[in-house]
Amino acid sequence: MNNVLSLTKIYIKQFIARLASFITKKKIQNIMLIIFIFVIFASIIASVTFQFVWGFAMPLKAMQAEKFIITYGLIISVFLSLMIVIYEIPEHFYKNKDYQTLASLPLRNWEVVTAKIITAYISIFLYNLIIVLPSFIAYFIYNPISVLAITMAAVSLLFLPMFILLVGCILGFFIHLITSRLKNKTLFSTIFMFLFIIIIMGVSFLSSAQGLPNIFVNGETPLAIKITLPFIYFLNTAITDGNVFFFIYFILINFAYLILAIWVISVTYTKINSHLLTTKVKISKKPISFEKQSPFSAMLKKESKSFFGSSIWTVNVLVGPLMIVVLAVVFGIIIKVELNNLATPTEKHFLMNMMSIMYLGIISMLVGMCTTTTSSISMESKKIQILKQLPISFNTMAFSKILFSFLLIYIPLIIANVIFLILNYISIFYAIALFVIQAIIVFACSVMGLVINLKFPKLIWKKETEVVKQGASLAISLLLNIFIGALPLVLFFSFTTWFMSGNNYLWFLLILLVWSTVYLVTALMLLKYKGKKLFEKVC
Amino acid sequence: MLNIKNLTKKYGEKVAVDDLTLQVGSGQIWAFIGHNGAGKTTTLKAVAGIIEYEKGEILVDDINIKLNPIEAKNIMAYLPDNPDLYEHLKGIDYLNFIADVYKINKDKRQENIEKYAKRLAIYNDLKAPISSYSHGMKQKLALVSALLHNPKLLLLDEPFVGLDPKSSHEFKEIMNEFVKGGAAIFYSTHVLEVAEKICTHVAIIKKGKLVASGEMAKIRGMKSLEKLFLELENE
Numbered sequence: 205m206n207n208v209l210s211l212t213k214i215y216i217k218q219f220i221a222r223l224a225s226f227i228t229k230k231k232i233q234n235i236m237l238i239i240f241i242f243v244i245f246a247s248i249i250a251s252v253t254f255q256f257v258w259g260f261a262m263p264l265k266a267m268q269a270e271k272f273i274i275t276y277g278l279i280i281s282v283f284l285s286l287m288i289v290i291y292e293i294p295e296h297f298y299k300n301k302d303y304q305t306l307a308s309l310p311l312r313n314w315e316v317v318t319a320k321i322i323t324a325y326i327s328i329f330l331y332n333l334i335i336v337l338p339s340f341i342a343y344f345i346y347n348p349i350s351v352l353a354i355t356m357a358a359v360s361l362l363f364l365p366m367f368i369l370l371v372g373c374i375l376g377f378f379i380h381l382i383t384s385r386l387k388n389k390t391l392f393s394t395i396f397m398f399l400f401i402i403i404i405m406g407v408s409f410l411s412s413a414q415g416l417p418n419i420f421v422n423g424e425t426p427l428a429i430k431i432t433l434p435f436i437y438f439l440n441t442a443i444t445d446g447n448v449f450f451f452i453y454f455i456l457i458n459f460a461y462l463i464l465a466i467w468v469i470s471v472t473y474t475k476i477n478s479h480l481l482t483t484k485v486k487i488s489k490k491p492i493s494f495e496k497q498s499p500f501s502a503m504l505k506k507e508s509k510s511f512f513g514s515s516i517w518t519v520n521v522l523v524g525p526l527m528i529v530v531l532a533v534v535f536g537i538i539i540k541v542e543l544n545n546l547a548t549p550t551e552k553h554f555l556m557n558m559m560s561i562m563y564l565g566i567i568s569m570l571v572g573m574c575t576t577t578t579s580s581i582s583m584e585s586k587k588i589q590i591l592k593q594l595p596i597s598f599n600t601m602a603f604s605k606i607l608f609s610f611l612l613i614y615i616p617l618i619i620a621n622v623i624f625l626i627l628n629y630i631s632i633f634y635a636i637a638l639f640v641i642q643a644i645i646v647f648a649c650s651v652m653g654l655v656i657n658l659k660f661p662k663l664i665w666k667k668e669t670e671v672v673k674q675g676a677s678l679a680i681s682l683l684l685n686i687f688i689g690a691l692p693l694v695l696f697f698s699f700t701t702w703f704m705s706g707n708n709y710l711w712f713l714l715i716l717l718v719w720s721t722v723y724l725v726t727a728l729m730l731l732k733y734k735g736k737k738l739f740e741k742v743c
Numbered sequence: 744m745l746n747i748k749n750l751t752k753k754y755g756e757k758v759a760v761d762d763l764t765l766q767v768g769s770g771q772i773w774a775f776i777g778h779n780g781a782g783k784t785t786t787l788k789a790v791a792g793i794i795e796y797e798k799g800e801i802l803v804d805d806i807n808i809k810l811n812p813i814e815a816k817n818i819m820a821y822l823p824d825n826p827d828l829y830e831h832l833k834g835i836d837y838l839n840f841i842a843d844v845y846k847i848n849k850d851k852r853q854e855n856i857e858k859y860a861k862r863l864a865i866y867n868d869l870k871a872p873i874s875s876y877s878h879g880m881k882q883k884l885a886l887v888s889a890l891l892h893n894p895k896l897l898l899l900d901e902p903f904v905g906l907d908p909k910s911s912h913e914f915k916e917i918m919n920e921f922v923k924g925g926a927a928i929f930y931s932t933h934v935l936e937v938a939e940k941i942c943t944h945v946a947i948i949k950k951g952k953l954v955a956s957g958e959m960a961k962i963r964g965m966k967s968l969e970k971l972f973l974e975l976e977n978e
Contacts, residue, residue: 308823
């Protein structure tokens with residue numbers, strides 16, 4: 205048991221260190237300061253989540269189905285938590301860099317697994333707390349408050365992470381069980397991650413689409429939720445009806461999840477990690493190429509190999525372009541269907557212009573979320589030394605990273621735009637503006653992403669997720685790009701009537717063009733005057 | 744102390760270690776040499792219980808590493824070629840963690856940490872976070888952690904890489920003291936001059952197969968170890 209405690213202590217320190225390094229570049233020794241900053245960040249995220257929960261709590265109240273606020277809140281929290289831990293949990297147990305050290309020590313399998321499970325539980329508990337609390341608050345605003353209900357809600361917070369933990373463990377087990385036996389581990393784990401994200405999105409969509417009518421019409425929890433997420437059904441019933449038995453069922457089922465999670469990891473930990481360590485060698489039959497390339501092409505190729513060589517990085521970024529293409533199809537179909545339902549040409553003209561502006565605005569916001577440059581310097585890790593000692597200029601290095609990021613987003617964007625325009629051709633001006641504005645925005649976001657990553661690099665990391673999903677550079681870049689993308693939309697919605705009359709929407713396109721050009725010029729100036737100095741400081 | 748019988752390990756199509764048999768006795772220092780990718784690290788990892796292997800048997804002091812890994816690991820120590828330490832910990836925290844795992848009491852751990860950390864000139868840096876260490880300092884810390892529990896068998900993967908001359912000399916002394924106390928050392932290296940001086944035995948591996956093994960003097964005869972190695976490589 206002492207070994208479990210020692211190891212858990214190390215993992216918790218690691219968790220706190222990662223949290224601190226995410227919040228600030230400087231090493232924070234004061235634990236109270238870390239907690240304070242964490243509370244501030246958590247409060248911001250919780251308030252955003254609350255707004256979201258409030259969005260469906262009000263219609264539920266209007267339909268006198270307010271007792272299902274917890275059910276809906278928890279379903280959303282399960283999917284949000286799963287999206288967060290999808291990379292975390294599998295990597296925590298398998299393919300972790302500390303496997304070799306721990307495997308050479310006289311530690312029993314269960315000791316390592318227990319320590320890892322405890323740390324994973326704490327990490328999920330904290331994520332979950334931020335996401336789940338707003339649902340309980342919204343529930344108690346609209347429902348009667350009792351000591352029993354509040355006690356059950358508070359105690360349930362300790363048990364709610366167990367389902368997420370189980371799903372994370374099973375997912376990690378399946379991905380690594382299959383990929384550990386394959387030659388192209390990275391490619392297959394990327395595909396599995398994609399499949400899982402698509403399944404999460406699909407189930408989320410289906411459960412909300414299927415569940416709402418059932419709740420509104422019959423006033424009871426849908427059977428699909430009772431079967432797939434019974435703990436939510438038990439908890440909702442326990443809190444709403446004050447039913448202690450259902451609360452005991454809730455606790456028991458969560459214990460079952462925990463035991464199952466421990467069993468899955470215990471049985472597979474050594475075997476799978478050992479397989480993962482011994483990469484299967486595929487001897488290529490192709491002759492060795494001695495073709496000469498320009499330094500820029502070589503850098504671009506290196507960037508591409510680094511990106512596609514990391515399943516975490518690839519999945520994290522490519523979800524964005526995938527969503528953009530899906531969104532183009534959805535938008536295109538919605539406009540086509542709705543246009544057929546409208547009678548007058550004025551109404552049709554209004555809808556067409558409105559949706560085309562919305563499409564451009566939302567896509568512009570999304571592209572800022574998928575640049576690779578926000579983590580490309582951090583992903584170099586210690587290899588940055590190699591990069592710095594090569595006889596290549598800063599511009600060659602920087603523009604190879606920027607161009608790769610640009611191509612990765614802009615090629616799917618072209619596909620998305622072509623689909624959108626085929627479904628709904630608006631005008632030649634709109635088509636040109638669409639391609640030009642988006643090209644400028646993608647390029648600007650890529651340049652700015654690199655500048656931000658040069659300013660906030662994280663070269664020492666244990667897991668790729670620390671850089672790709674949790675880096676300070678990524679968070680800053682995301683917020684900035686959302687702000688840049690959202691501001692023109694705010695202007696549009698403030699003066700919708702004017703922009704929608706006649707061909708005034710062209711003015712909006714011009715504003716967007718100017719705005720994105722200003723952003724691009726600013727980013728390029730920052731790169732020119734600050735970038736090189738920042739790169740010299742990175743070590 | 745270490746008995747490897749017919750060890751075979753494959754990486755897909757490639758046979759990394761091919762039917763390797765070797766016995767390392769108490770009081771012996773073995774140099775394990777071979778070209779890059781010959782199978783040295785794979786053999787060491789298999790002995791340390793880090794990776795599974797297809798065929799063969801590994802006994803550490805007559806304890807089967809596959810059947811009784813904890814008992815076997817309790818009496819040996821493994822130093823990887825590129826130690827991956829917990830960067831957010833301080834040096835002393837890491838050593839205390841290792842000492843906890845080996846259940847070393849307070850007096851013994853204090854004695855050993857002071858002794859080896861001072862000899863390897865890392866003692867004054869133990870309170871600093873590992874993330875601030877240089878490669879050599881990390882190597883020294885990993886070496887100290889491997890020596891803490893006075894193992895009977897030391898498995899070292901290129902232990903001299905990154906060490907300064909003084910620490911390198913000191914570690915050679917420590918190795919000698921260990922074998923005089925009845926321990927055995929099996930280590931991989933590319934520094935043949937050092938191996939020739941401090942090792943009692945040598946094993947040469949080529950493309951996963953053991954091509955020569957035994958007492959250093961008998962194996963090399965009148966030749967230098969470097970010359971012998973190059974001859975075997977060119978065959």
